[in-house]
Amino acid sequence: MITVSQVRKNYGDFVALDGVTLDIPSGSLTALLGPSGSGKSTLLRSIAGLESPDAGIITINGEDVTGITPQKRGIGFVFQHYAAFKHMTVRDNIAFGLRIRKRPKAEIKERVDELLRIVGLDGFQMRYPAQLSGGQRQRMALARALAVDPKVLLLDEPFGALDAKVRADLREWLRRLHDEVHVTTVLVTHDQEEALDVADRIAVMNRGNIEQVGSPDDLYERPANDFVMSFLGPVATINGVMVRPHDLHLDRVHHPGAVEVTVDRIVRLGFEVRVELVPVNGDQRLSAQITRGDADDLNLVRGEQLYVRATHIPGIVHAAAH
Ligand SMILES: Nc1ncnc2c1ncn2[C@@H]1O[C@H](COP(=O)(O)OP(=O)(O)OP(=O)(O)O)[C@@H](O)[C@H]1O
Numbered sequence: 535m536i537t538v539s540q541v542r543k544n545y546g547d548f549v550a551l552d553g554v555t556l557d558i559p560s561g562s563l564t565a566l567l568g569p570s571g572s573g574k575s576t577l578l579r580s581i582a583g584l585e586s587p588d589a590g591i592i593t594i595n596g597e598d599v600t601g602i603t604p605q606k607r608g609i610g611f612v613f614q615h616y617a618a619f620k621h622m623t624v625r626d627n628i629a630f631g632l633r634i635r636k637r638p639k640a641e642i643k644e645r646v647d648e649l650l651r652i653v654g655l656d657g658f659q660m661r662y663p664a665q666l667s668g669g670q671r672q673r674m675a676l677a678r679a680l681a682v683d684p685k686v687l688l689l690d691e692p693f694g695a696l697d698a699k700v701r702a703d704l705r706e707w708l709r710r711l712h713d714e715v716h717v718t719t720v721l722v723t724h725d726q727e728e729a730l731d732v733a734d735r736i737a738v739m740n741r742g743n744i745e746q747v748g749s750p751d752d753l754y755e756r757p758a759n760d761f762v763m764s765f766l767g768p769v770a771t772i773n774g775v776m777v778r779p780h781d782l783h784l785d786r787v788h789h790p791g792a793v794e795v796t797v798d799r800i801v802r803l804g805f806e807v808r809v810e811l812v813p814v815n816g817d818q819r820l821s822a823q824i825t826r827g828d829a830d831d832l833n834l835v836r837g838e839q840l841y842v843r844a845t846h847i848p849g850i851v852h853a854a855a856h
Contacts, residue, residue: 535560536581536686536718541590543742548845550576551587552742558735560595563712563719565729567765568703568739574722575690577739581720582688583607594685609686610679610717612672614694618663624674625650627658631682652711669693669700673707680715687719693728705732725765738762749828755848763848771821772844781846782822784809784832793817793840800834802826809834811842 536558543551550573558564566574571689579585579688581592583604592600628649632642649658653673663671672692679687692708693701709732712719729736730750738745738753739760746758747798757763760776769776772793785792795811798819807829809822822842824832832840 535593535595536720537593537848538577538581538593539591539593541577541580541587541592543573543580543585543587548741549799551580551590553590554742555745556702556737556744556747558718558720560718561716562735563709563721563733563735564695564735565721565723565733566739567723567726567729567733567736569765570724572739573742574724574739576742577606578688578690578720578722581686582609582611584611607686608684609688610682610684611688612675612679612690612692614691618671618674618678623660624655624666627663627674628677628681630678632804639746645681649681652680652714653677654707661721668696668701672696672704676708676711680717684717687717689719689721691722691724694723702731706734730766738765740765757848768821768823770822771818772820775844775847777844777847779808779821779823781844781847781848782820782824782842784822784824784828785843786832787843788841789843792843794839795820795842796839797834797836800829802829814839 538554538556541551542793554573554577558826562651566577568574576585580587582600583602587600590600591598594607606685615818619630622630625646629642629646632645650659653676655670655673655677658666658670663674666674675692679688693704696704705728721733733750737747740761746753746762753762757766763769763776768779770779770782772782773791794814795815798812799810801808801810805826807824807826809824809829810819811822812819
């Protein structure tokens with residue numbers, strides 16, 4: 535378990551962490567999710583010991599590590615741009631931490647073989663980092679961080695520099711890796727899809743504070759406020775209430791609570807159809823997400839008028855009336 539209590543960090547006048555308190559359970563994969571500048575990296579680097587907080591306490595497995603150097607915290611760290619040792623093979627890069635700890639040769643070989651298998655780089659052990667793809671290089675970085683059996687694995691946008699397809703593959707891979715090694719992992723990301731996809735817990739950050747902590751379902755279905763609601767996925771505002779676009783229902787007849795709208799655009803996205811709507815009463819425009827089947831049944835035509843209503847209103851969220 536990692537505990538962060540009332541941690542503050544200022545850079546000059548700027549408050550990067552505004553008294554953050556967070557518990558990270560052992561064995562969890564927790565994502566720190568938030569917009570750029572919200573303090574995610576500062577919090578992660580404080581846990582790592584790469585930043586020293588101005589106030590507050592951080593413990594790892596019950597030990598106060600606030601004043602302890604990064605080397606003594608038992609952490610593995612992977613950054614977006616991982617600095618591999620270019621002149622060393624993949625095998626030697628992974629073995630590095632074990633060598634400087636002077637582990638016996640046989641143990642190093644066994645551990646590195648195991649890690650090469652876990653990260654799927656068995657066939658690449660004699661290559662140099664320059665001969666790897668970006669995704670392979672990040673997997674090597676993870677193997678290197680895991681080699682010394684860290685108590686905690688800290689990942690700062692580890693897939694941030696990779697293209698969307700590779701990112702998606704690596705997310706799935708990280709999830710499986712975590713299921714296998716169970717090391718307490720904290721992942722910084724600004725990508726809500728990435729957080730929802732891999733994390734079992736998400737802490738949503740905004741302006742140096744934590745807005746909400748919970749499972750992906752909790753946050754998506756029961757967001758604590760408008761910020762979490764809008765950061766976790768697309769929203770539409772209807773009658774002053776924020777809802778998810780897929781919770782909007784289109785109808786040709788009026789039902790209580792329905793709003794009259796004009797169909798402005800119909801965008802077919804494979805199985806789903808996004809229908810952009812302009813309320814007749816001048817409210818802000820909104821998008822409904824419906825299935826292709828529903829769209830075909832409705833036989834929607836651009837410019838026609840119909841009614842839209844919310845079939846599900848999440849949690850306690852209410853947008854400011856306008
Ligand atoms: N060494 C520093 N000196 C001054 N300001 C800093 C320093 N490090 C971070 N900041 C500022 O603190 C704020 C929080 O930075 P941080 O890197 O924690 O945000 P983040 O949520 O990780 O954002 P990003 O996703 O863009 O990395 C930012 O506004 C940043 O400019």
